[in-house]
Amino acid sequence: MDEYIEVMRLLWRPGTAEHHGRLVDFDEIRCDPKPVQRSGVPLIIGGHSSAAAVRAGRLGDGFLPSPFGGQGDIGPRIDEMRVAAVDCGRDPADIAVYSGCAPDPALVERAAESGIDGVFIAVFPTDLDSGRKWLDHVADTVLARRP
Helix, strand or coil, X not given: CHHHHHHHHHHHCCCEEEEECCCCEEEEEECCCCCCCCCCCCCEEECCXXXXXXXXXXXXXXXXXXXXCCCCCCHHHHHHHHHHHHHCXXXXXXXXXXXXXXXXXXXXXXXXXXXXXXXXXXXXXXXHHHHXXXXXXXXXXXXXXXX
């Protein structure tokens, strides 16, 4: 995964790119169009393992451990991500932390208090009408209560 991240960022730079790695090997090529963002597409590293946390700290623009309130405590993984960032000279504050969350204002507030920068609330509609109802529910229960 690390080499693929390196190659993507290399291809997103201006001009041509060349890479001869262990898994990816190519001579000078051009990859267009480039992402609109100067630094490339923000890469959010997901996973609840130590490897994912360390990768996010070293290479990610964001970190998405398991859903908040899901598979155990995500605090230790966030700490691992921050240590890995510092170890390679990055500011951990530059790496956004995201989590999945139920549309419950108390859970969203708890996530914010624990240092999570943003939450994803999944929508699983079976049809357009149920999807609209679910989004209305999220808007009424979570978004309407934002400060």
